[in-house]
Amino acid sequence: MIVHPNLYAPRRIQRERVSQQLALALMFLLLSGCHYYEEYRVLKSTADIQDEKAQLMKAYRLCLAKYQVDAAKSKELCGPYTQTLREIEVKQSQQR
Numbered sequence: 365m366i367v368h369p370n371l372y373a374p375r376r377i378q379r380e381r382v383s384q385q386l387a388l389a390l391m392f393l394l395l396s397g398c399h400y401y402e403e404y405r406v407l408k409s410t411a412d413i414q415d416e417k418a419q420l421m422k423a424y425r426l427c428l429a430k431y432q433v434d435a436a437k438s439k440e441l442c443g444p445y446t447q448t449l450r451e452i453e454v455k456q457s458q459q460r
Contacts, residue, residue, distance in 0.1 A: 413456060420449055 424445035431438035 413452065417449060417452055420445055420452075424449070 424442055427442040427445060428438055431441060
């Protein structure tokens with residue numbers, strides 16, 4: 365029995381379509397994952413900034429407690445904390 369090569373053409377075409385559809389589906393999945401990764405990065409950086417601010421506030425309070433007797437020395441030594449906190453606030457408001 366002789367089988368003509370064109371008899372297998374519909375199966376070959378169907379396999380090509382399925383492989384194209386799978387490739388397209390994979391591409392859409394990967395692209396949608398990029399969006400979620402970007403969202404994760406934004407949330408992570410925001411959380412990191414909040415953590416940094418909390419640590420600076422804790423250090424500032426400890427500095428104030430340490431030098432509460434001498435107000436001038438307290439202002440001089442604890443001033444960089446307030447300046448850094450202001451800079452973080454300014455940078456964060458500019459990014460929004």
